[in-house]
Amino acid sequence: MDASILLVGSDVFRLALLRLLSELNPFSIEVAPNLQEALPLIQAQQPDLLLIQASQQGSLSLCEQIKSQNRLAWIYCFVLEDTANPAFQPRIDCSELVSENAIVPSVRQRHAAALAAGADAFLEVPLLETDPQGEWRALIRAQIQAGLRQVRTYRELIRTNDLLSAIALLDPLTELNNxxxxxxxxxxxxxxxxxxxxxxxxxxxxxxxxxxxxxxxxxxxxxxxxxxxxxxxxxxxxxxxxxxxxxxxxxxxxxxxxxxxxxxxxxxxxxxxxxxxxxxxxxxxxxxxxxxxxxxxxxxxxxxxxxxxxxxxxxxxxxxxxxxxxxxxxx
Known part of the structure; x- marks a missing residue:
């Protein structure tokens, strides 16, 4: 498998994303219906990419928690919401960015709040609507691929740093530690x-x-x-x-x-x-x-x-x- 992805969200959300992911390169995919079930999977399996439904209670808190742990901070957190879902509500907490008179924060404000909380990417797209031009599907696909490129770059850096550290700690003549x-x-x-x-x-x-x-x-x-x-x-x-x-x-x-x-x-x-x-x-x-x-x-x-x-x-x-x-x- 090229990468591992964890989907966190409702049944409808996960089904829509699974269909999209099936069109891409093969992935190892795990699913979780909510953040409580997702957290143990993240700790144990450390997926490359975490795809979270934004309306999940505490979605940004999860991103923030992941980014605060050195061993997990490299995980790419992609927060996504389906605006075509009849139950859609912009639940991203934008209290610090929205004036008291505003009723609903704008997409830009929700985007800013998500990134400030630790999300690497944030999108609102109509997953349940038809997409004849393939625009939103291409957007999600591009964001996932960008995230995986970032993860691969991180892993290459880690391998390089591990090699350099090993060289720095080894005596080249005797091959003992120095x-x-x-x-x-x-x-x-x-x-x-x-x-x-x-x-x-x-x-x-x-x-x-x-x-x-x-x-x-x-x-x-x-x-x-x-x-x-x-x-x-x-x-x-x-x-x-x-x-x-x-x-x-x-x-x-x-x-x-x-x-x-x-x-x-x-x-x-x-x-x-x-x-x-x-x-x-x-x-x-x-x-x-x-x-x-x-x-x-x-x-x-x-x-x-x-x-x-x-x-x-x-x-x-x-x-x-x-x-x-x-x-x-x-x-």
């Missing part, structure tokens, strides 16, 4: 841990004597070593632990549901796994690489952004390096 991603993720993980009264720990990991590798073998070898290290981290962590490349040869790992004693055990295991097997750079070069690790666990007094938690892990990493490297310092 420092920016870490600085966004850590406060969120801390908040979640505190809400559920859970545990969270950090590990800061640094490749020992990495400058020597670059100076001796060149930066391409150094890059290859970092890629191998990233792969070992991914393969030897639990699925709910998250590694990040913090910068240069430094990595940081967020470990959920992990206390002080457990993070020390995990860090020591990683340290041993990394040092035990040489890093295969190419067919002729294998390197013996070790890492130093500092580990820390979230405490009640730590700030919500995780600055103090990260600082403790970093201090312990420096201590591990000063004590001879290829070791872990934890709480």
């Amino acid at each position: 420092r920016r991603a870490f600085e966004w993720e850590l406060p969120r993980q801390i908040q979640n841990a505190r809400q559920r009264e859970g545990l969270i720990s950090l590990m800061m990991l640094d490749v020992d004597h990495f400058k020597f590798i670059n100076d001796t073998y060149g930066h391409l070898v150094g890059d290859r070593a970092l890629k191998v290290l990233a792969a070992r981290l991914r393969h030897n962590l639990r699925f709910y632990d998250t590694p990040f490349r913090y910068g240069g040869e430094e990595f940081v790992l967020i470990l959920n549901e992990t206390g002080e004693q457990e993070v020390g055990m995990i860090a020591n295991r990683l340290c041993q796994i990394i040092s035990a097997q040489p890093f295969t750079i190419d067919e002729t070069l294998n390197l013996k690489i070790t890492v130093s690790i500092g580990a820390a666990t979230l405490q009640p007094e730590d700030d919500p952004k995780g600055i103090s938690l990260l600082q403790r892990a970093d201090d312990r990493l420096l201590k591990a390096k000063s004590q001879g490297r290829n070791q872990v310092v934890s709480g």
